[in-house]
Amino acid sequence: MADFQTSTHQAKWIFKPEELVGKYKAANQRAIQTLEKVCTESCFISHCKLADDVLIRAMSLTGYLRLTVYLFYYFLADKHSRPKPISIEEEQFMRVFYENKLQEVCKNFHFPHKVQATALIYFKRFYLQWSVMQHHPKNIMLTCIYEACKIEENHVLAEELGKGISQDHQMILNNEMIVYQAWILEFDLIVYAPxxxxxxxxxxxxxxxxxxxxxxxxxxxxxxxxxxxxxxxxxxxxxxxxxxxxxxxxxxxxxxxxxxxx
Known part of the structure; x- marks a missing residue:
């Protein structure tokens, strides 16, 4: 293994505390903005379908006026029922919970500590870019373990890993490239642990x-x-x-x- 001082781990993946906080905040805000946009669009379509029965008279209005009526109906009916986004602190609790689960899975499979450490660092790096509101930590946790096994040459089949924890192995494979893609891990796959x-x-x-x-x-x-x-x-x-x-x-x-x- 290369020297840590000349590694990409040292150059790109060691942060100052304020940088780390900034990354968590940015990931949380990106997720909230994305989910609000998706929710608004999907809920609006759903409400439009329901509103056809309640607001049938709006059919006689012009397109713009009908849209205004639907928007009014949507915001009036739904503004108190929308779920609140997860806070940064709540995201941290979820990450730590699944990091504990990651260690448990590795111990149950008797993986060496280098596999556990690599998977855990992959998991941490992933959630510097993404929020738990966008990708479920359970799925990412299992995919990180699978990828760490390959990188650390402790080969295990996705089917075997999925079967051992009663999960569909296809989910692990489906998330593999999401975790691997360059803008998340940037293919810096060699990591160092204590x-x-x-x-x-x-x-x-x-x-x-x-x-x-x-x-x-x-x-x-x-x-x-x-x-x-x-x-x-x-x-x-x-x-x-x-x-x-x-x-x-x-x-x-x-x-x-x-x-x-x-």
Whole structure:
């Protein structure tokens, strides 16, 4: 794998906090504008059909006057019944919920952490451009897992993945190019996660402390460290900091907690 410092991950996918907030706001606003337009058009057509019975006399009016009557009928009848769009905060709750589900699916399939991390980062990048109001997170989550398996050479059939979670595999395939298309992921498919830093650190610590022969202890340390990274991967940290810094932050936090506890 190429060096992180020269990667597109470092160059294009690490943001400042205000940039990240701006992207979430922009995606939310684009979705609201799109859905309002679609809803207005579809609801207007529906109301026009219903209004033919209620406003039959409008048929004798000119086209413009008839349109005015229909618009008045639509806004009068529907302005209080339209669903409110999802807020940025509500979108965040939904994303985190399905990020947790993504981790659960990967664990149930016994996928390696590199697959889980890649899928999670794809999922996060996708929703920098799209809103959950436009693409259901469950569908995108499963497609990201499928694509991560291919990129990380942990091959699994879409049929097998769909069957394992009682979902139609065709949905996964239908969303594949939506996630792949250049303006979302920009085909920057190689990603970096803190798990590699953990493995290197545990190996170095094992040599330094002389516990390389105690394989069980090393595995316990590795498992505990990965559990901590799993938690922080559910935050915006992977979009704000390089993976090495994320791991160092976890170490510093663990040391502080240990010192405070003593």
């Amino acid at each position: 798990y590699r830093s953990i493995e290197g650190f545990i190996d170095d610590m094992g040599e330094f402390c002389g516990i390389n022969d105690d394989r069980l202890q090393i595995l316990q340390l590795l498992h505990a460290a990965k559990m901590e990274v799993d938690k922080i991967m559910l935050t915006d940290a992977p979009l704000l900091f390089p993976p090495g810094q994320v791991w160092f932050a976890i170490q510093a936090s663990s040391r502080s907690s240990s010192e405070f506890g003593h």
